[in-house]
Amino acid sequence: MEAKAIAKYVRISPRKVQIVLDLIRNQPVDKAMAILRHTPKAACECLEKLLKSAIANAENNFNMDGKNLYVAECFATAGPTLKRFRPRAQGRGYRVLKRTSHITLVLKEAE
Numbered sequence: 001m002e003a004k005a006i007a008k009y010v011r012i013s014p015r016k017v018q019i020v021l022d023l024i025r026n027q028p029v030d031k032a033m034a035i036l037r038h039t040p041k042a043a044c045e046c047l048e049k050l051l052k053s054a055i056a057n058a059e060n061n062f063n064m065d066g067k068n069l070y071v072a073e074c075f076a077t078a079g080p081t082l083k084r085f086r087p088r089a090q091g092r093g094y095r096v097l098k099r100t101s102h103i104t105l106v107l108k109e110a111e
């Protein structure tokens with residue numbers, strides 16, 4: 001049995017999120033939560049919220065034991081990119097791409 005949580009349209013680049021996801025992949029839930037709390041990255045805040053949501057889904061929807069859960073799968077895919085312009089020298093406009101992410105977190109119960 002697996003429990004899943006998805007965060008869509010998160011205003012952070014998928015490349016930045018992927019760095020933190022690599023730290024918590026295949027870790028027990030309590031260790032993953034500790035890693036997210038003590039890692040100084042911007043992505044940790046939204047990932048901690050997503051992990052809490054996945055744990056709640058596992059306990060309430062699938063009657064899983066919260067202590068035996070581990071992060072089985074986690075990945076970030078690119079969402080829509082917001083295109084903005086910054087003024088530059090000689091009247092030019094410089095395009096700024098503000099990227100978004102769709103983050104998926106899957107928890108499974110350890111045997």
